[in-house]
Structure formats: structure tokens, C-alpha cells
Amino acid sequence: MAKGVFLHRPGSIYDDLPHERYHFPARYLKSVERTVGDWIVYNELLGGKGSSGYSAIAKVDRVQPDPKQPSLYFAYMEPGSYLGFEKFVPYRTGNRFMESRLSTGTNKPSGYVQSAVREVSDEDFFRICHRGNPLEDELPRFDADDDDNAPSDGVREQPQPFIFDEDRQRFKQILSRPIRKKIFRNSVIHAYDKHCAFTGMQFINGGGRAEVQAAHIKPVEHSGPDHIQNGIALSGTIHWMFDRGLISLSNDFDILVSRQVNDTERVWQLMSPTRKATVPESPKLQPHPAFLEWHRRNCFKS
Known part of the structure; x- marks a missing residue:
């Protein structure tokens, strides 16, 4: 087994759904197979100068051929393993690269950067996770089922000397449910600028914390x-x-609004006058149609 970096470009020709599957050509098959049972980090290429970096991690469960295209394969992720980074991690700062194998001593990476699938050392992987999940101090209110006794140091906000064993332990901490919840919550609240998507309202309590919650569309x-x-x-x-x-x-x-609501007029009074939800401008932060469709099909009482 080996940890890996998977290049993901939103809007590409490949049928990627990062939390569920990664679509790739046969030439990367052996490299991807080595990651089965281990973790990968997504290197997101958004287009434009300086926009390459790391956005999430997931654990590879298995690899299967694409039944519709014989020259392509799918790497399927272990359910529940995907975790988006709280902060996008640039792949380099000056001539210092997060992946050691890309270093050339200049601000230009080695030719290895052209590979859409590449192995990454444990040290580099944990370093990327360290930068991506700082667990900022400003968090919304705890939910009732939060575990106040759960580890909460996570990955520190300020730059710290990289210590392999220490950051490997931090990586284990962020995989715990309480810490994952905090990372998810922080990411969602900041993406929506602390506003409720349906009402457009923003409430900040006396302690400076947002009185808004991060909901999973698909639980x-x-x-x-x-x-x-x-x-x-x-x-x-x-x-x-x-x-x-x-x-x-x-x-x-x-x-x-469901027909089963007993006072639809009052419910509409709570909503934004436009009757549209306010969502982030960036498509990569907006609710995905697959999750909205799941909610309408399995939860919404039409």
C-alpha cells in the first residue's frame, strides 16, 4: 500500500465524484492499485496561475473497470472517509513544494507533476493534512450531541515545526467524528458567511459566534x-x-415547501422574499445536485 495524490479538475471529461469515486485511464492502473486500503489527497487544479493545491482526503476502498469504457477505471472511496480541508493548501510556496518529489531547488516543479496519479510519502501527506485542517478558534455553537471531552487541539492555526510522529497523531484525531464535525461545520459556516441559506438572516451571539448550523443535505x-x-x-x-x-x-x-405544512403562509414569511436560497457564488461550494435530489426523493414530503 502507498499513499497517493489524485489530480481532480472540476468540469473535466472524467466522471469523478470525489467523495465516492475517481475516474482514470488505464495507464494509471498500477499506481492507483497501490493506494487501495490507504489514503489519498486530492490535488485540485482549478485553472489559472497559482490555483493548484490540495483540497480533501479520502481512503481508497477498491478499483474496478468502467463497464461503459474499457480503457477507463474507477477507484471507489471507502464510505464516510472523505474529508474536505478547512483551508485550501497551495502545492508550493515559492520554491518549497508540499510534495518532496516535485522539488527541483527552483520555483518550477519536476516533471513528476505531470502525472495525474502519483505516490506521496507519509511525511508529505501528513504535512498537507496539517496545513489543510487548522481548526480555527472561531467556531459556531456546539450541537447538543457534541463531545466536549473529545480531543480538540487538531491542527494548530499558526505555522508549527513539522514533527512526523506528532502530525501523524493529529491526523488520527481529525478522523474522529467530533473533530470531523467541527471541520465540516467551520467550512460550511464560512462558505455561507454565517447566513442562513433559506432566510438570508445572519445572527451573531454576544460571544461573537454564529447562531447558524451546518446541516448535511444527505445525512x-x-x-x-x-x-x-x-x-x-x-x-x-x-x-x-x-x-x-x-x-x-x-x-x-x-x-x-411541503404540502403537509399546516401553515404555509407563515412558513413563506420566514423565507427569503426571493423564494430562492442564498448559496455561495463559487459552484464548487454550492449544494451538489446529487445530494439535493437525494433529499427531495428520500426526505421531502412533497
């Missing part, structure tokens, strides 16, 4: 991932209604 208990596109920021009452299928969203972010 964790139904294998919903801790993926920013499976998250939406909601106020408490709206969160309750969303989880119980009384409200939902179309793929175009139109607000939907």
Missing part, C-alpha cells in the same frame, strides 16, 4: 459525506424543518 447515517457540497448553513428552526422534509431545494436553489 451521515445515510452515508452522506463531510463534503462542502453536501452542506448548507441553516438557522435552528429551518434546520429542523429541512431534516424533517418540510422544506427542500430544487437543483436551481428554489425553495420548496
Whole structure:
């Protein structure tokens, strides 16, 4: 087994769904097979100068041929293993590269960077995780089921000397459910600028914390991932209604209200006057249609 880096370009010709599968050509088969049972980090290439970096991790479960295209394969991720980074990690700072094998002593990477799938050392992998999940101090309020006794140091916000054993232990900590919840929550709340998507309201309590919650569109208990596109920021009452299928969203972010609501007029008064949810401008932060469709099909009481 070996840890790896998988290049992911949103909008590419490949049928990637990072929390679930990675689509790749046969020439990378042996490299991908070596990652089975181990962790990979997604190197996201967004286009434009300086936009390459690392955005998430996942654990590779298995590799299977694409039944529709014989020259292509899928790497399937272990359910629940995907974790988006709280902060995007640039692949280099000056002539210092996060992946040691890319270093040339200049600000230009080695030719190895051209490989869409490449192995990465444990040291480099844990270093990337260290930078991607700082667990900032500014967090929304705890949910009632949060474990106050869970490890909470995570990965420190300020740059720290990289110590392999220490950061390997931190990596184990961020995989725990309480820490994953905090990372997911922080990412969603900041993506929505602390506003409720349905009402557009922003409430900050006396302690400076956001009175808005990070909801999973497809719940964790139904294998919903801790993926920013499976998250939406909601106020408490709206969160309750969303989880119980009384409200939902179309793929175009139109607000939907169930016919089973006993006072639809009052419910609409709570919503944004536009009757559309306010979502982040960046498509990579907006709710994914696959998760919205799951909510409408399995939760929404139409």
C-alpha cells in the first residue's frame, strides 16, 4: 500500500465524484492499485496561475473497470472517509513544494507533476493534512450531541515545526467524528458567511459566534459525506424543518415547501422574499445536485 495524490479538475471529461469515486485511464492502473486500503489527497487544479493545491482526503476502498469504457477505471472511496480541508493548501510556496518529489531547488516543479496519479510519502501527506485542517478558534455553537471531552487541539492555526510522529497523531484525531464535525461545520459556516441559506438572516451571539448550523443535505447515517457540497448553513428552526422534509431545494436553489405544512403562509414569511436560497457564488461550494435530489426523493414530503 502507498499513499497517493489524485489530480481532480472540476468540469473535466472524467466522471469523478470525489467523495465516492475517481475516474482514470488505464495507464494509471498500477499506481492507483497501490493506494487501495490507504489514503489519498486530492490535488485540485482549478485553472489559472497559482490555483493548484490540495483540497480533501479520502481512503481508497477498491478499483474496478468502467463497464461503459474499457480503457477507463474507477477507484471507489471507502464510505464516510472523505474529508474536505478547512483551508485550501497551495502545492508550493515559492520554491518549497508540499510534495518532496516535485522539488527541483527552483520555483518550477519536476516533471513528476505531470502525472495525474502519483505516490506521496507519509511525511508529505501528513504535512498537507496539517496545513489543510487548522481548526480555527472561531467556531459556531456546539450541537447538543457534541463531545466536549473529545480531543480538540487538531491542527494548530499558526505555522508549527513539522514533527512526523506528532502530525501523524493529529491526523488520527481529525478522523474522529467530533473533530470531523467541527471541520465540516467551520467550512460550511464560512462558505455561507454565517447566513442562513433559506432566510438570508445572519445572527451573531454576544460571544461573537454564529447562531447558524451546518446541516448535511444527505445525512451521515445515510452515508452522506463531510463534503462542502453536501452542506448548507441553516438557522435552528429551518434546520429542523429541512431534516424533517418540510422544506427542500430544487437543483436551481428554489425553495420548496411541503404540502403537509399546516401553515404555509407563515412558513413563506420566514423565507427569503426571493423564494430562492442564498448559496455561495463559487459552484464548487454550492449544494451538489446529487445530494439535493437525494433529499427531495428520500426526505421531502412533497
